[in-house]
Every structure is written in C-alpha cells, then in structure tokens.
Amino acid sequence: MATTTLTEPKTTAGTTAELLQATLVELIDLSLQGKQAHWTATGPMFRGVHEQLDVIVDDARTWYDDVAERLAAIGVAPDGRVATVVAGTPLDPAPQGWQKDGEIVDRFTAILDGIAARLRQRMAAVGDDDLITQDVLIGIGRALEKHAWMLRVQGK
C-alpha cells in the first residue's frame, strides 16, 4: 500500500516530512555512535565522558522517538531502518577501536554542533507552516546545544 500523506504540510525548503526524516536519521546515528564511544573511551576523563555519553544516548533515543512519532502523526511512515540510516546520515563513521577521551570530546562537540546547526535551518524552514513540528525541533535543538556546551568545556 502506498505511503499516506494525509495532512503533510508543505514548506519552502522541502516538506515537513523530509525535514523530520533527515532529523530522524542523524539522531539514530548519534545514539549509535554515542554508545560506541561510551564503550571505547579511554583516558583520565573516562568516567565523565563515559557517563555523559550515556545521557546523550538516552536523550537521542527520546528525541528520535519524538521525531518518528511526529512523522506518523502527520501521516507519513517514519523510516528508521539500518540501511536508511547508513545511506542518509551526514555524520562521519565512528572510528574503530579504543578512543582517547579528549578526541571523543572534540568529535562529539563537533557532531552536536553540526546537528544543532542543521536543526536550526530546519526549524526556520518549517516556520509557520507547522508550528508543532517546529516546536519539536526547537526542543531538541535546545537540549543538543546544552549537551554541546557541557562537552566543550571538558575539552578546555
């Protein structure tokens, strides 16, 4: 059966559904890469980095669930399949093996900054066309930028 788009609002920068789907993919990747780094961190900042990554992962899972369910609420089937995430994520692949804590801090600060920047573009694009979707994106962006700050100061 074809995908239903019963109430999908249009925006000037692609459909609301496209913006949500792009967000879904990178938040799933963030959660996976966060766990990988949680497991493979080494160094004197291990405890803090290990624990903060788990908070980020927990938040990312909540966020992508909110995004997926917003897609469903506007009548579009969310696509969180592994192949879709691999094909669509803008994040560089996680490095293999053990990772120094400082490198993790720098890499995840950049990852969170990048996602937050893309979210800001999407929340502006959604604009008045769909304030509820915009609210979802704003809430995620606010929390992402807080995590980025808390990571960034560890690397100082």
Ligand SMILES: [Fe+2]
């Ligand atoms: Fe753990």
